[in-house]
């Protein structure tokens with residue numbers, strides 16, 4: 001049976017993944033965390049060394065911080081162990097590192113591992129392809145008060161889907177963090193707004209607005225277990241793939 005290693009094991013997602021793996025009877029090879037001293041669950045060995053963990057596991061799941069990604073990828077490439085990356089707040093430099101690693105090992109990177117959000121992304125791409133660019137696209141997300149990055153990885157994933165539908169590059173058309181005298185909305189822009197508060201696990205709404213009418217479609221995550229289930233399913237799928245870069249579409253058959 002596929003054994004799982006968890007980078008960021010003591011975090012909110014790391015613990016949810018350990019719970020889902022244990023409920024499914026999947027072996028957990030161990031975990032790392034910034035401070036690996038604390039036990040996250042009985043019987044899960046914690047280590048400070050990503051390579052030790054990558055050598056012990058059949059597949060790695062990473063829900064930690066962007067600053068740790070380079071070391072995690074190096075360890076997985078050295079150990080030839082596949083890695084699923086759920087960490088968000090990634091910059092172009094991180095995506096370049098992922099592309100390099102994916103030449104040697106299977107790497108799955110996604111801003112959201114849930115089935116619902118990936119279905120929503122497919123719907124957004126279709127709607128965006130069907131509607132003219134006189135329909136403005138805005139993406140609104142809300143998360144718990146502890147979240148450190150914005151827009152969320154999911155909002156960006158949905159923005160990429162909308163841009164794909166329109167045949168444009170998101171990087172050249174996104175409007176983020178409006179404040180003050182911003183000027184009118186740029187034609188064809190994809191806008192992002194981020195709310196933070198309380199314990200919200202993850203709400204996303206995509207609004208298509210034109211003169212006289214609006215379409216609104218969205219997703220609400222009620223807990224983190226939905227992300228953990230998707231991540232464990234994705235990791236088991238990834239362990240059987242050849243080297244390359246993947247997202248959740250292959251896992252979910254979308």
Ligand SMILES: NC(=O)C1=CN([C@@H]2O[C@H](COP(=O)(O)OP(=O)(O)OC[C@H]3O[C@@H](n4cnc5c(N)ncnc54)[C@H](OP(=O)(O)O)[C@@H]3O)[C@@H](O)[C@H]2O)C=CC1
Nearest residue numbers: 008010011012013033034064068086087088111112113227
């Ligand atoms: N793709 C998806 O579906 C989802 C993605 N996420 C993303 O996953 C990430 C983690 O989220 P969440 O679990 O809520 O955050 P947490 O802050 O609870 O967990 C992150 C963990 O990583 C640890 N960490 C920090 N540095 C390192 C390091 N160098 N090596 C190993 N571990 C380290 C942190 O330790 P310490 O606290 O001591 O710094 C913390 O325990 C975020 O980027 C979030 O946006 C979340 C949910 C779903």
Ligand SMILES: O=C(O)C1=N[C@H](C(=O)O)C[C@H](O)C1
Nearest residue numbers: 088111147152153154201202
């Ligand atoms: O930090 C979180 O909690 C979440 N992060 C992901 C994101 O940035 O989209 C996924 C989910 O919405 C929860």
